Amino acid sequence: MNSQTHCAAAPVELLAVQDIEVIYDGAILAVAGVSLRVGQGGIVALLGANGAGKSTTLKAISGLVRADRAQVSRGAIRFLGVDTAGVAPNELARRGIVHVLEGRHVFAHLSIEENLRSGGFLRNPGRRELERDLERIYAWFPRLKTKRKTQAGLTSGGEQQMLAIGRALMTRPKLVLLDEPSMGLAPILVEEIFEIVAQLNAREGVSFLVAEQNLNVALRHAGYAYILENGRVVGEGEAHEDIQHFYLGGRSA
């Protein structure tokens, strides 16, 4: 059904999170003992309710925890086999991890096109190369092209989500951390966005780690899933069968 299980045997895994613990302000424990893996070319879902620790886990991986005055106090995160402890977020982005934050976080006062360009600066591309990347994103999200000069803050929620993903893709990532893409969007838009994610994965080989509360749509598109509760992984398995069993039958996978 997918290549996830085979990838686990591949020589270098894309992402391996081992038993991490994240502490806010030196006191509040947000994540305690999360381990997960993302193989090359996989789509992995991170499921759980509000406050389960999904966002914190993603921020630990992208290095953004430190911007929230938090830190990974235990465990290890390896990206392409290299420990990422102490690596700055911009350096992680250069290595191929890009984080699409919960709530989109587009640059509201910049135009759609400026938002996209800002994602491309990272690799310091030539002018022509940047234009090519821009056209590639517009091909994925034609709607963004029609509004390229519009201030991003004035576009709809769905457009902002597409922009946030498009901006992230401009960095040419190997792994996209996608936090709650369905938040506040109409079901049809959510479906459209997940459809594009699946296509990007299939055609460009970009891997995704998607945090979601919306189990239904996440499980339909992910190959593998982890379930978080109170900052711990309480279940994991093949998205199609095991996880649905977990939720329906209460059986730990």
Next chain:
Amino acid sequence: MTFFLETLIGGLLAGTLYSLVAIGFVLIYKASGVFNFAQGAMLLFAALTFVSLQEQGVPFVLALLLTSVVMAIGALIIERAVLRPLVNRSQITLFMATLGLSFIIEGLAQGLMGAQVRALDLGIDDVPLFFGEIMVSQFDLVAAATAALLVIVLALLFNHTRIGVSLRAVADDTRAALSIGINLNRIWQIVWAVAGVVGLVAGLLWGARQGVQFSLSLVVLKALPVLIIGGFTSIGGAIVGGLIVGAAENLAEAYIGPLIGGGITPWFAYFLALIFLYIRPAGLFGERTIERV
């Protein structure tokens, strides 16, 4: 009518100098969320450096370049030694840090280059020019034109270069900027360097007016009402705020002054700012948050 226009124009032209000082604040405030109290000290430092170089016989353009380089190096040091260690701290912490910084810079400037008043000659004749009936100071005109030129350069930088777009991205959403790999530390270095150069231009124009001396660093206090009126987050606001303060000061001194015995200029800007705080606390052009989910 002629008197009114003359007073108004004189005020507007003087206001561009306020704008120039305020722009330095806006740049840093937007990019790093810090109200940089040291902007005045940076201005003094820049002007003193320039004057000292000129006294050594360094030609004008070279002195300008060298001072810019000095300000850029200063920005690197400030970013590394003050901002980076205090990243993610509360605004008041950062504000206190810049307060301390302003004393360090002032002390350093005076220690290295002396505390006496230095005359600064930019080679602009301060002769009155007549447009019809209206008399305008040539120096004010040149100063205003310089300010306008600087604003145009900044606008081009912000809208048409990668660094400019990155700067605006950081100003909009620091976290998102981090997430797509923008190097925050480098952006801060650039912003402080640019603010230093803006401070240099402002320092030269102010310095030519009133001599280069310690009190130059007090223009910070004059920039405050300008920022309150124009808004802390908008360069356009800083410009308009400066013009309003300049014009209002001049007009008030000329028309209200005689009624209450004069001496209005020192406080009128603050009075105006207070009114703005009542009716429009974000300032005229303060960031209107765009929110649409």
